[in-house]
Amino acid sequence: MTTPSRAHSFNAVAAAYAANRPSYPPALLDAVEELAGRPLAGARVADIGAGTGMATSLLHERGARIVAVEPGDGMTEQFRRTLPGVPVVRGDGNSLPLADASADVITYAQAWHWTDPARSVPEAMRVLRPGGALALWWNVADRGVGWIADQTTRIRRFFGDADIVLGAHGTAGRTRELGGLDSADRTVPWTREVPLDTHLANLASHSVFLVAGEKVTREFIDAERAVLKDLFPHGGVREAYVVDLRVALR
Template sequence: MTASSRALSFDAAAAQYAAGRPSYPAALFDCIEESASCRLAGSRAADVGAGTGIATVLLQERGAEVIAVEPGKAMAGEFRRALPDVPIVRGDGNALPLTGASCDLITYAQSWQWTDPGRSVPEALRVLRAGGALAIWWNTTAFDVAWIREQHERIAHHCGVKPVPAARPSDSDAIALAGLTGLRVARRHVRWSRTVSLDTHLANIGSRSAFLVLDEPVRHAFLVDERERLRRTFPGEKVDETYVVDLLVALRP
């Protein structure tokens, strides 16, 4: 299964993705402004791999003028239903369908890993204006919360992938892994939480690419077992989720 195939697998569950995926805290956008030394209000931003618009709407609420870039047809359809007044174009980070020096900010919320940094970094630099910023981030696992750590390990085992190490990579390693070596990069961690219904929590799990590429009976079996397990931890069927946003902001020279 190629990375591009997994990236496009979200199209099969676009509505589920929109309903279950977590958003991002206001503090994240404060960190972007601080790291980029700019205000989002009045900036020209491109949200790449925008999906159903979870990050796009938050950028817009902060006053940014946003254009979205999304490769998936169904995901773009969900985006248009949710944000009919925000322009969206089909494409991906390896070949941005945007003119050079047209943006103050380019963002990748949960989507940088679907690009080839050898192509997406030069593309970002081409599209950014001088002094502009590339911001990439992920909602990552809060490994210090026991039930979340244990669930992460169960999901990895079920999907046949290696669990993510509990120890986070150093700043230099994270920058290298993202392909941003040689740029001026700031890294921040933002911890936040939300309380959702058990159904929403399971919908979030089921919308992950590692699940979407599995056969439906295999996905279903895990989610049935996980529902019963979580009912013992959260008998009221309200799940307290904790995330740590890992943010990298690279400045264009």
């Protein structure tokens, strides 16, 4: 399955994605402001690969003057239901439908790894104003937590690669391709407690499950449910994440 096909696999499950995927802690936006050297309130922000609007919503609440860019039909439709007052335009990070020097901050939440940095870096620099900031971040499952490390092992055994499921795309990987840009990294740990069904639906919303098909997904999810019921008999799962952030300045 090609990267574009995997990237667009989310469109068929946009509502489930919006309902079950984790958002981001307030401390993340505090870190973005610190590393960007400016408040988000009043800033012109472009959120690229906005999906259903999870990050866009937080940026909007922070007071950013925001426009979202999203390539997918299903995700865009869900975005408009969730954030009817926020503009969203069709496009992707390799060819931004935005004017030169029109943004103070460009954000990619869980989206930079779907781009070709040879194209997306120059596009970001074109759209950013002088002194502007490019902020990239990912929720990464905290494998320092025992049960998450064990789940990672089970996923790796089943699919052969846990990273593509659990979001290990961050500053140790694709962001190397920012080249010589002046940048800084930050990690922001956080947790959320969700029902077991939400945790499993979150897993199933990742692209490797979506392209594997319903039968394969159900096989893994059913087996995982049995394991986690023993670990969390009261039905609440405390997920642990580290948000992996990099901010580069123009």
